[in-house]
Amino acid sequence: GAGTDDDVLIEILASRTSEQIKDIIKVYKKEFGMKLEKDICSDTSGHYQKLLVIILQGSREEEVDEDKIEKDAKDLYAAGEGTLGTDEEKFIMILGNRSEEHLRKMFDAYRKISGSDIEDSIEGETTGNLENLLLAVVKCVRSVPAFFAESLYKSMRRAGTDDDTLMRIMVSRSEVDMLDIRACFKRKYGASLYATIQEDAAGDYQKALLYLCGGND
Numbered sequence: 602g603a604g605t606d607d608d609v610l611i612e613i614l615a616s617r618t619s620e621q622i623k624d625i626i627k628v629y630k631k632e633f634g635m636k637l638e639k640d641i642c643s644d645t646s647g648h649y650q651k652l653l654v655i656i657l658q659g660s661r662e663e664e665v666d667e668d669k670i671e672k673d674a675k676d677l678y679a680a681g682e683g684t685l686g687t688d689e690e691k692f693i694m695i696l697g698n699r700s701e702e703h704l705r706k707m708f709d710a711y712r713k714i715s716g717s718d719i720e721d722s723i724e725g726e727t728t729g730n731l732e733n734l735l736l737a738v739v740k741c742v743r744s745v746p747a748f749f750a751e752s753l754y755k756s757m758r759r760a761g762t763d764d765d766t767l768m769r770i771m772v773s774r775s776e777v778d779m780l781d782i783r784a785c786f787k788r789k790y791g792a793s794l795y796a797t798i799q800e801d802a803a804g805d806y807q808k809a810l811l812y813l814c815g816g817n818d
Contacts (some may be wrong), residue, residue, distance in 0.1 A: 605644040607730050608766070610653070612752065615737035616745050619659035626657065648689040649731040655697035656738075665703040673699065674710035681726040682715055689727065696738050704742045746781035747789070749774055753782070754790055757801040767802075771813040783818050793818040 614622065629637040638657050645653060673695050680688035699707065711719045723735045740748040749770055756763040756770070774782060786794040795817040798810045 607645075607733070609769070610641070611730070611734045611737050612766075612770075614653060614656045615734065615741045616748060619661060622657060622659055645730070647731070648693055649729070649734060652693045652697050652731065652734055652738075655693065660698055662698060662700045662703065664700055665706060666699075669699075670703065670706045670710050673703075673707045674714050677707075677711060677719065677722070678714050681722045682717075687726040689731065692723070692727070692735060696735060696742075701742045704739075708739070708743070744785065746778050747785040749778070749782045750785035750789060750794070753786065753794065754797070757797055762801055764806075767810065771810055775813040775815070779813070779815055783814065783816075787818045 613625070617625065626637050629635070629640075633640075638654060641653050641657065642650060676691055677695060680691035695707070696704065708719050711722075715722065719739055720736060723732060723739065727735060737748065740751070752766060753770055756766040783794045786792075786797070790797070795811060795814050798807065798814060802810055
């Protein structure tokens with residue numbers, strides 16, 4: 602709806618573990634007296650809504666199914682690049698339900714079959730919120746710290762800083778995986794997160810962000 606911040610919804614649901622999502626659902630009910638799933642369903646639609654609900658229900662498998670790795674990769678290729686039109690259901694079912702380790706192996710198999718990364722297929726075959734959610738899921742399966750490093754970089758390197766995103770990530774990850782995020786940031790962008798914040802922010806706001814960052818690399 603008009604009041605839904607899809608970017609926040611995508612960032613949080615794609616990056617949190619099943620246990621964390623269960624906790625979020627509990628706290629949401631306690632705070633707002635409403636079911637998160639119901640509110641999300643009233644504000645979203647289509648395949649995007651379907652994948653959000655799968656993530657909320659935390660039905661991701663635990664194991665790697667070796668027999669399905671190759672099949673899943675072929676099915677996704679057939680559902681996207683290998684056909685006219687896109688079978689979004691297949692993307693949602695596989696990316697929403699398979700274990701993270703299974704998916705990482707499947708991404709490698711996909712690359713061998715198609716010659717490109719699964720992200721390229723998602724970007725070419727889907728649009729809008731569904732595309733953003735699928736990409737976030739894939740990126741978080743590959744590496745949650747790398748996902749946040751990229752989000753932080755984009756929040757500061759747009760025309761005008763996206764302060765809400767910058768502060769939300771710095772606060773929510775400061776005691777979780779900030780060292781890993783800093784390492785990913787430096788590796789990918791050649792500058793430290795600390796120095797980038799110094800360039801981008803000023804005053805007490807800058808001081809708060811640098812404190813959360815914890816140090817220069």
